[in-house]
Amino acid sequence: KNILIVPGDGIGQEVTAVGKKVLDKIAAKYGHDFSYDEALIGHAAIEATGAPLPDESLEKMKQSDAVLFGAVGHPKYDNDPSAKVRPEQGLLKMRKELGLYANLRPIKLFDELLSASSIKPEILKGADILFFRELTGDIYFGEKGRKDNGDTAFDIAQYSRFEVERIARKAFEAARTRRKKLCSVDKANVLETSRLWREVVQQVAKDYPDVEVEYQFVDAIAMLLIKDPKKFDVIVTANLFGDILTDEASQIAGSMGMLASASIGDGTGVYEPIHGSAHDITGKGIANPMASVLSAALLLDISFGLKAESEDVINAVDQVLKAGFRTGDIADATTPKDKILGTEAIG
Amino acid sequence: KNILIVPGDGIGQEVTAVGKKVLDKIAAKYGHDFSYDEALIGHAAIEATGAPLPDESLEKMKQSDAVLFGAVGHPKYDNDPSAKVRPEQGLLKMRKELGLYANLRPIKLFDELLSASSIKPEILKGADILFFRELTGDIYFGEKGRKDNGDTAFDIAQYSRFEVERIARKAFEAARTRRKKLCSVDKANVLETSRLWREVVQQVAKDYPDVEVEYQFVDAIAMLLIKDPKKFDVIVTANLFGDILTDEASQIAGSMGMLASASIGDGTGVYEPIHGSAHDITGKGIANPMASVLSAALLLDISFGLKAESEDVINAVDQVLKAGFRTGDIADATTPKDKILGTEAIG
Ligand SMILES: CC(C)[C@H](C(=O)O)[C@@H](O)C(=O)O
Ligand SMILES: CC(C)[C@H](C(=O)O)[C@@H](O)C(=O)O
Numbered sequence: 001k002n003i004l005i006v007p008g009d010g011i012g013q014e015v016t017a018v019g020k021k022v023l024d025k026i027a028a029k030y031g032h033d034f035s036y037d038e039a040l041i042g043h044a045a046i047e048a049t050g051a052p053l054p055d056e057s058l059e060k061m062k063q064s065d066a067v068l069f070g071a072v073g074h075p076k077y078d079n080d081p082s083a084k085v086r087p088e089q090g091l092l093k094m095r096k097e098l099g100l101y102a103n104l105r106p107i108k109l110f111d112e113l114l115s116a117s118s119i120k121p122e123i124l125k126g127a128d129i130l131f132f133r134e135l136t137g138d139i140y141f142g143e144k145g146r147k148d149n150g151d152t153a154f155d156i157a158q159y160s161r162f163e164v165e166r167i168a169r170k171a172f173e174a175a176r177t178r179r180k181k182l183c184s185v186d187k188a189n190v191l192e193t194s195r196l197w198r199e200v201v202q203q204v205a206k207d208y209p210d211v212e213v214e215y216q217f218v219d220a221i222a223m224l225l226i227k228d229p230k231k232f233d234v235i236v237t238a239n240l241f242g243d244i245l246t247d248e249a250s251q252i253a254g255s256m257g258m259l260a261s262a263s264i265g266d267g268t269g270v271y272e273p274i275h276g277s278a279h280d281i282t283g284k285g286i287a288n289p290m291a292s293v294l295s296a297a298l299l300l301d302i303s304f305g306l307k308a309e310s311e312d313v314i315n316a317v318d319q320v321l322k323a324g325f326r327t328g329d330i331a332d333a334t335t336p337k338d339k340i341l342g343t344e345a346i347g
Numbered sequence: 348k349n350i351l352i353v354p355g356d357g358i359g360q361e362v363t364a365v366g367k368k369v370l371d372k373i374a375a376k377y378g379h380d381f382s383y384d385e386a387l388i389g390h391a392a393i394e395a396t397g398a399p400l401p402d403e404s405l406e407k408m409k410q411s412d413a414v415l416f417g418a419v420g421h422p423k424y425d426n427d428p429s430a431k432v433r434p435e436q437g438l439l440k441m442r443k444e445l446g447l448y449a450n451l452r453p454i455k456l457f458d459e460l461l462s463a464s465s466i467k468p469e470i471l472k473g474a475d476i477l478f479f480r481e482l483t484g485d486i487y488f489g490e491k492g493r494k495d496n497g498d499t500a501f502d503i504a505q506y507s508r509f510e511v512e513r514i515a516r517k518a519f520e521a522a523r524t525r526r527k528k529l530c531s532v533d534k535a536n537v538l539e540t541s542r543l544w545r546e547v548v549q550q551v552a553k554d555y556p557d558v559e560v561e562y563q564f565v566d567a568i569a570m571l572l573i574k575d576p577k578k579f580d581v582i583v584t585a586n587l588f589g590d591i592l593t594d595e596a597s598q599i600a601g602s603m604g605m606l607a608s609a610s611i612g613d614g615t616g617v618y619e620p621i622h623g624s625a626h627d628i629t630g631k632g633i634a635n636p637m638a639s640v641l642s643a644a645l646l647l648d649i650s651f652g653l654k655a656e657s658e659d660v661i662n663a664v665d666q667v668l669k670a671g672f673r674t675g676d677i678a679d680a681t682t683p684k685d686k687i688l689g690t691e692a693i694g
Contacts, residue, residue: 081542118467119466140537154489158501162498191486191491192501202428243534248570251574
């Protein structure tokens with residue numbers, strides 16, 4: 001199996017190195033033959049080639065069996081709204097070109113982290129949510145630009161029936177293997193794209209009579225998610241809403257540093273932490289690599305069908321936590337100083 | 348002073364009745380002369396006249412000195428994505444026609460409700476946030492529709508420099524009277540409207556060198572808001588992001604039932620709870636009317652300049668809570684049964 005490592009920017013470099021080491025260990029332990037290559041994306045790619053996703057990187061992605069990805073972004077562009085070339089363009093192009101229309105984000109709390117969240121432990125205990133975020137449509141990929149001499153800006157949100165249906169089916173299928181509950185999130189009381197979304201989900205639901213479906217407005221669920229996360233099983237939503245809600249939901253898992261995601265679709269799958277490039281802590285060796293490690297676990301499971309290996313990785317994370325080791329982001333007041341480790345050590 | 352009562356749908360009726368009673372008490376106590384009229388909006392207006400905001404209602408709003416508004420919405424439309432006439436159109440038309448471009452949502456926890464939230468008390472204690480949500484632009488008001496025989500839906504998000512600047516100035520002015528911190532929220536790494544937004548806020552910031560400005564992406568702040576709410580003072584953001592974030596932030600205030608909002612702009616101000624029509628509890632007499640009462644307090648303060656009267660109302664809410672009375676939504680396991688009151692009784 002060929003695995004392409006695409007670290008990207010900021011702490012993406014540090015955490016992906018740990019994720020790769022874990023894949024290496026698994027290969028050795030189970031006698032698999034994993035070969036690796038690397039590719040550039042984001043700010044790193046812009047600096048080296050001028051493009052946020054060079055053709056060579058894209059080609060390598062298409063040729064590989066799976067991609068372990070880090071993060072993209074750089075404060076330089078964030079504070080310069082007029083920059084024409086931006087790291088995020090590389091990420092969006094990768095998603096589009098690889099047809100990665102479904103982004104799976106499992107939100108599950110390791111018992112040991114019950115107290116690491118700002119949310120009360122009794123609210124969190126037992127919460128287990130699987131997000132399906134649509135990843136190649138919506139306002140991310142519609143036409144955008146300026147009018148009136150640059151004084152007016154616009155972005156077009158757009159969805160086709162086909163796009164909604166394929167992600168809805170994936171979510172229903174997943175719900176079947178879980179607690180058989182699906183919550184579809186939209187803003188159908190205001191947006192036409194949301195009304196199409198709801199229409200299609202209602203239609204698809206007929207093929208899954210065994211799955212209990214609920215519809216929520218995005219504003220309502222932004223509240224319900226932290227008020228009573230145990231209510232939810234599978235949640236399916238559009239690209240922008242999914243971006244916001246899954247980051248919010250990271251508090252359910254104790255920290256953003258613990259959340260992995262799988263982007264799948266027509267070809268090569270891409271596995272990545274949901275956290276960003278975090279330039280404020282880059283180079284300090286303190287980033288939490290567990291989201292990358294758990295991304296590697298998703299890669300083993302989903303792209304390679306190696307279920308036992310994947311569970312082995314998740315158990316390893318669990319053991320590290322059970323042994324009391326923490327990175328700074330998930331440590332609390334009771335964590336002994338010598339149990340707080342850096343990126344490499346905890347890896 | 349002429350106050351127009353616009354209860355709207357669902358629990359809007361029940362809670363607005365309490366808000367009005369409180370205004371009455373204040374008028375009696377301080378010797379003011381408040382006269383009232385009523386107007387229809389939403390589902391109630393559709394049933395009576397066919398239109399979600401009849402001309403007569405709009406005319407009355409324009410003529411009045413302030414509007415105390417309830418909520419609009421009905422499950423009938425939510426589950427019928429193809430309905431052409433919808434209650435929410437009345438709300439959006441009211442906002443647009445009255446030029447209500449700034450929606451102020453103060454998020455502050457009454458000490459007695461520290462334990463009512465799903466968030467830990469030590470995270471919440473001392474949090475005090477004032478949201479400025481832009482209310483007449485963005486994807487709410489751009490062109491929307493269908494293409495490809497109805498198989499593709501689109502919504503256009505749009506902002507002009509002028510629209511961003513006027514809400515930004517209001518937010519900076521407010522920050523000056525508070526802790527002098529402003530956080531502007533956008534998604535400038537993806538959206539052109541957000542890049543214009545950030546450009547304009549950066550420009551306006553030059554006129555307020557005494558205010559410390561921070562820029563956050565909407566996904567990041569959806570997480571930070573519940574991770575560390577004390578970090579924030581004034582938050583300014585676009586219509587859709589504001590809709591999502593303020594509902595989420597209701598958990599900081601213990602419950603959605605406690606949050607009031609003021610919509611202001613070119614003419615008559617409109618005061619309303621941030622909660623919706625809540626048809627699941629409509630008619631049961633158990634809705635929490637405090638958001639409407641606190642909306643009345645905002646009305647007294649902002650539209651009538653009656654600061655002492657406004658504080659009197661807020662203190663009254665505080666006293667009721669201190670005396671241990673609760674509606675069901677803010678009761679906890681330790682609340683004695685006989686202290687849990689219905690809408691009217693707690694009013
Ligand atoms: C970096 C950014 C463009 C990206 C997104 O909005 O999709 C990120 O927030 C994510 O969730 O992967
Ligand atoms: C009812 C709905 C259209 C409205 C909105 O999205 O603005 C509501 O959620 C609000 O926040 O006032």
